Amino acid sequence: DVKVTQSSRYLVKRTGEKVFLECVQDMDHENMFWYRQDPGLGLRLIYFSYDVKMKEKGDIPEGYSVSREKKERFSLILESASTNQTSMYLCASSLDRIAGQPQHFGDGTRLSIL
Amino acid sequence: GEDVEQSLFLSVREGDSSVINCTYTDSSSTYLYWYKQEPGAGLQLLTYIFSNMDMKQDQRLTVLLNKKDKHLSLRIADTQTGDSAIYFCAESMGNYGQNFVFGPGTRLSVLP
Numbered sequence: 001d002v003k004v005t006q007s008s009r010y011l012v013k014r015t016g017e018k019v020f021l022e023c024v025q026d027m028d029h030e031n032m033f034w035y036r037q038d039p040g041l042g043l044r045l046i047y048f049s050y051d052v053k054m055k056e057k058g059d060i061p062e063g064y065s066v067s068r069e070k071k072e073r074f075s076l077i078l079e080s081a082s083t084n085q086t087s088m089y090l091c092a093s094s095l096d097r098i099a100g101q102p103q104h105f106g107d108g109t110r111l112s113i114l
Numbered sequence: 115g116e117d118v119e120q121s122l123f124l125s126v127r128e129g130d131s132s133v134i135n136c137t138y139t140d141s142s143s144t145y146l147y148w149y150k151q152e153p154g155a156g157l158q159l160l161t162y163i164f165s166n167m168d169m170k171q172d173q174r175l176t177v178l179l180n181k182k183d184k185h186l187s188l189r190i191a192d193t194q195t196g197d198s199a200i201y202f203c204a205e206s207m208g209n210y211g212q213n214f215v216f217g218p219g220t221r222l223s224v225l226p
Contacts, residue, residue, distance in 0.1 A: 004156075042218040043157075043202070090156055100145040100164065100206065103214055105156035 002027045004106035006091050012112045019078040021109050023091030030096045032074035033103060034058075034066065037088040049074055050097060081113045118217035120203055125223045132190040134220045136203030139184060146179065147204040148188045151219070157202060160188070190222075198224045 007022035025032065033048040035058075045058030047066040055066050063085060067075040074093075078085055088110050092103040119137045126132045138146065144165050149157040163170045163177045163186075170177045176189040190197055200219040207213045 040218070043216040045213065048213065092157075100162070102145075102147060102159050102162055104159065105149075107156045108154075110154075 002104040006106040025093040029093035120217040
């Protein structure tokens, strides 16, 4: 089974802090994704990566950056956290760029910015 | 633009069948997916269907696809309390189908 592990289930940070959310997958997947999930807004794609050191903006990249130095790890960075970034963050991975590969999700990180 | 729509709530009695509906907009989508999210957890892949199929069955789950109407449904037979969750429909997008567009999710409540 695919295992996608997010480093924290719950995280509390202060406004203005630099925040790192980590995600690791153990199945040698090429694609990795970061979403945020908010009530009434569903899942929105922040960034994705289809290879090491490659990144593409999703629908809502503002205020975020990402890093993919190794194939198994995809980090989401909040450069200067703000209260409107309080949300559930979900990481996902999929095998490669062949159509139809399902995305597999981690358990999520619930981030609160005070 | 791409949009996936679902009704937000559904209540059924334990033992009845549940039918969760979804409409999507991109006729070029090659795969359509159903995910389940339990409270406080991530999304769990339930099943997916290729767009040239019209039905797929997997134990208690039946997926029906009407490509002409861009309508997808998930039927859960003999619904149990453990089926209470949010169910997301998703379509694949992008040059390689690697990006997904998710619906808002349908919250299924199973009443005893």
